Amino acid sequence: NAGVTQTPKFQVLKTGQSMTLQCAQDMNHEYMSWYRQDPGMGLRLIHYSVGAGITDQGEVPNGYNVSRSTTEDFPLRLLSAAPSQTSVYFCASSYSWRETSTDTQYFGPGTRLTVL
């Protein structure tokens, strides 16, 4: 298994540009999520999905869109990039989303985004 993969590894955007960060997993996981990590801070949840066709907002969703058309893929779209979105973005997945689950979350290697 490749696990959780993310592309690109690095990206530089100008203010106002849009782009899509790709995330894929080959473990048939129900749950996928996107986090951002600003320097010296912990991860903050942007959006998450509990299955194909089902998404919901996390703690910091403004400026981002997601969709989940397949179990494997969970892209994150930046609609109009702003310097405040400069961050490292991590995608994660786990087998089950249910409250009683103690499944391990698997994280991708991250995408480092700079918005000028």
Add this chain to the structure above:
Amino acid sequence: DAKTTQPNSMESNEEEPVHLPCNHSTISGTDYIHWYRQLPSQGPEYVIHGLTSNVNNRMASLAIAEDRKSSTLILHRATLRDAAVYYCILRDGNYGQNFVFGPGTRLSVLP
């Protein structure tokens, strides 16, 4: 949301045990305690989790206080590869798998 408190940083010598503390005084009865770590320039990785009893795995041990208001991650023999940021996380019952990360503890391991 139940929150955790960890020291900002800790130091250890190589091949010595390390005890990383975490306070979670507002933990609810069904919250699991999870530990993840983040090596430099990588995504977080799972270390261990528990509910009430102490837990051991190949990476570490987790000691949970009897009142569950604190826990300690124990690395039995620190190696240079264990230098990372360690996160103590309570699984949020409202969001299932949606973890709430704090700033964690940055562990430095000295040769």
